[in-house]
Amino acid sequence: xxxxxxxxxxxxxxxxxxxxxxxxxxxxxxxxxxxxxxxxxxxxxxxxxxxxxxxxxxxxxxxxxxxxxxxxxxxxxxxxxxxxxxxxxxxxxxxxxxxxxxxxxxxxxxxxxxxxxxxxxxxxxxxxxxxxxxxxxxxxxxxxxxxxxxxxxxxxxxxxxxxxx
Numbered sequence: 001x002x003x004x005x006x007x008x009x010x011x012x013x014x015x016x017x018x019x020x021x022x023x024x025x026x027x028x029x030x031x032x033x034x035x036x037x038x039x040x041x042x043x044x045x046x047x048x049x050x051x052x053x054x055x056x057x058x059x060x061x062x063x064x065x066x067x068x069x070x071x072x073x074x075x076x077x078x079x080x081x082x083x084x085x086x087x088x089x090x091x092x093x094x095x096x097x098x099x100x101x102x103x104x105x106x107x108x109x110x111x112x113x114x115x116x117x118x119x120x121x122x123x124x125x126x127x128x129x130x131x132x133x134x135x136x137x138x139x140x141x142x143x144x145x146x147x148x149x150x151x152x153x154x155x156x157x158x159x160x161x162x163x164x165x
Contacts, residue, residue: 023143023147023150024143024144024147024150025142025143025144026124026125026126026127026129026144027122027123027124027125027126027129027142028122028123029142030122030131030139030142031139031140031141031142032138032139032140033138033139034137034138034139035055035131035133035137035138035139036118036121036122038050038055038057038088038118039113039117039118039121040090040111040112040113040118041111041112041113041114041115041117042095042111042112043109043110043111044095044098044099044110044111044112045108045109045110045111046109047109048086048088048109049086050086052135053084053085053086053135054081054084054085054086054132054133054134054135054140054157054160054161054164055085055086055088055131055132055133056074056077056085056086056087056088056130056131056132056133056157057088057090057118057130057131057133058070058074058087058088058089058090058128058129058130058145059090059091059118059119059122059124059127059128059129059130060089060090060091060127060128061091061092061093061127062091062093062097062098062101062103064127064128066127066128066144066146067127067128068103068104069146070128070145070146071089071104071105071106072104073145074087074089074106074108075105075106075107075108076154077108077154077157078107078108079107080154081157081158081161084161084165085157085161086108086109087108087109088108088109088110088111089106089108089109089110089111090110090111090112090113090118090119091110091111091112091113092112092113092114092115092116092119093112093114094112094114095112098110098112126144128144128145128146129142129143129144130142130143130144130145130152132152132157132160134160134164135164135165136164138164140160140163140164141156141157141160
């Protein structure tokens with residue numbers, strides 16, 4: 001009886017450790033799969049040329065603190081990787097709301113999707129949610145960009161670009 005309890009405890013703890021190692025995702029996973037078609041309602045910025053580029057999509061909102069804190073880093077990615085990467089912020093808020101947003105300057109491409117078409121396809125439940133797509137249209141990174149231990153960093157982007165260019 002004691003060995004059965006011990007075995008159960010070992011299996012239980014092992015299961016917990018596997019669960020704890022799984023990356024938390026607040027959206028449907030498309031990792032290593034073909035990304036859904038990029039659909040936006042309207043471009044706030046000019047429309048980017050995405051042909052042959054990596055695409056970093058950031059689902060965000062003006063009221064979202066973590067989204068706002070991520071903007072300077074997204075600006076830095078936009079600048080550092082401009083030859084290979086297009087950064088696109090997509091919000092489901094109105095054009096007026098985005099145009100009146102002044103807390104932080106957004107240097108990358110911006111679009112609205114008030115119908116939440118792309119957000120629903122990705123089944124985004126929590127923002128910010130980022131998706132990094134390679135030039136062949138395959139999702140190579142996804143998730144909450146500042147999730148401890150799973151951050152989207154310059155190093156992560158560099159490695160993905162080097163591997164899938």
